[in-house]
Amino acid sequence: MDFEGAIKAHSTWMLRLYSYAEGTSREKLDAQMIAKDNLCELGKWIQGEGLRYGREPEFQELVKAHAAFHKSAAAIVDLVDQGRRASAEKVLKSADSDYRQRSFQVTGLLRKLQNKHVPAK
Numbered sequence: 001m002d003f004e005g006a007i008k009a010h011s012t013w014m015l016r017l018y019s020y021a022e023g024t025s026r027e028k029l030d031a032q033m034i035a036k037d038n039l040c041e042l043g044k045w046i047q048g049e050g051l052r053y054g055r056e057p058e059f060q061e062l063v064k065a066h067a068a069f070h071k072s073a074a075a076i077v078d079l080v081d082q083g084r085r086a087s088a089e090k091v092l093k094s095a096d097s098d099y100r101q102r103s104f105q106v107t108g109l110l111r112k113l114q115n116k117h118v119p120a121k
Contacts, residue, residue, distance in 0.1 A: 001045045003114035009041035010106055017073055021080050021088040031081065035074035037067040042106075053113055062109040069102035 001009065019025035037043045046063060053059040072091075076099060079088035091097045 001041070001049060003110055003118060006042050006045050006050070007107055007110050009045070010103070010110070013040050013042070014103060017076060018092055021076060021085060021092055023085060029077045029080075031074040031077040034077055035070055037070040040070075042066060043070075053117070056113065056116075058109050058112045058116070062106065062113070065102055065105040065109060069099070069106055072097070072099035072102055075099075 016025065016027070017029070020027070020029050033039060038047050043066065046066060050059065050062075076088045076091055079085070079091070091099055094100060
């Protein structure tokens with residue numbers, strides 16, 4: 001997976017979470033599984049192919065931000081499962097929420113790494 005693929009994988013996962021919170025998803029999300037940062041496509045990339053960037057500060061920050069993102073995402077699933085769908089949607093939509101901040105951070109760090117390692121076309 002390249003950087004664009006990693007960003008797309010992260011965005012796709014976020015859409016799954018939005019769908020779950022809105023009640024339009026057909027899948028049942030498990031908060032305990034979502035809290036694990038090594039099961040999603042981006043997590044697999046980070047712990048596999050992405051390790052070639054492991055010494056770079058941006059990559060080290062990415063690892064931490066991605067793990068924190070998963071903890072925030074799991075908390076949202078917990079809210080939905082507790083019947084607090086409106087609270088979950090509020091967190092998802094609030095630019096100030098930890099979830100959104102971590103998501104922006106993950107994407108930003110992937111872009112920084114991409115700009116550093118992929119020549120502009």
